Amino acid sequence: MRKPKALVSWSSGKDSAFAVHEMRKQDNIEIVGLLSTVTETHERVAMHGVRVALLKRQAEELGLPLYQVAIPSPCPNQTYERRMAEAIERAQRAQVTHIVFGDLFLEDVRRYRETMLAQTGIQPLFPLWQRPTRELAQAMITSGLKAVITCVDPQQLSPSFAGMYYDATFLANLPGGVDPCGERGEFHTFVCAGPMLRHPIEIDIGETVERDGFIFADVLPKFPA
Numbered sequence: 001m002r003k004p005k006a007l008v009s010w011s012s013g014k015d016s017a018f019a020v021h022e023m024r025k026q027d028n029i030e031i032v033g034l035l036s037t038v039t040e041t042h043e044r045v046a047m048h049g050v051r052v053a054l055l056k057r058q059a060e061e062l063g064l065p066l067y068q069v070a071i072p073s074p075c076p077n078q079t080y081e082r083r084m085a086e087a088i089e090r091a092q093r094a095q096v097t098h099i100v101f102g103d104l105f106l107e108d109v110r111r112y113r114e115t116m117l118a119q120t121g122i123q124p125l126f127p128l129w130q131r132p133t134r135e136l137a138q139a140m141i142t143s144g145l146k147a148v149i150t151c152v153d154p155q156q157l158s159p160s161f162a163g164m165y166y167d168a169t170f171l172a173n174l175p176g177g178v179d180p181c182g183e184r185g186e187f188h189t190f191v192c193a194g195p196m197l198r199h200p201i202e203i204d205i206g207e208t209v210e211r212d213g214f215i216f217a218d219v220l221p222k223f224p225a
Helices: 014-026 052-062 077-093 107-117 133-142 168-173
Strands: 005-009 030-039 066-071 096-100 123-125 146-152 187-193 203-211 214-221
Touching: 005 014, 014 030, 014 096, 014 133, 014 187, 030 052, 030 077, 030 096, 052 066, 052 214, 066 077, 077 096, 077 107, 107 123, 133 168
Parallel strands: 005 030, 005 096, 030 066, 096 123
Antiparallel strands: 146 187, 146 214, 203 214
């Protein structure tokens, strides 16, 4: 009997990466691809600011095809929903029955995703849902996951954290009130190694810039194609 097929809502960061890891351990659903929103103008992952070249490297090391959903920047919600609906229709035609999300505890985000999929027949899965984030952060690091902080919201966290690695030192230096997994948008990450990847992705950390009110550390492929 064939396993149900699932796409992963892929941000390039630690939560979606660890969601893949957890789903593969369960081994009851076949992950058949990554679904990522990418800005048309900058060719980067929305919010995380990660270059498409690195997104493609992740897909290669995961052994999964990458499906990009192009969106403008900034992106009106109506446009986002229309383009995601088109992507979901394509997934339906490919007999995808589930989409995996790396959400942790924000109820409004979960409800939004459930509402978006309610009429499609595709079921959302939340393998990390409501795991205590301090414990989850430690589990990620212990697993061998390696990630760099690509984006910081300076209203919630000092810009000096941009470009740091997501490790025990990073967690120890987080101010009180900042979620250890950045679930409230305090920071975003790019995963460059871990049990979900076949091989580590070699990177360099470029300059740090301010854009649209956020602080971005530019992550570069160490060996550009």
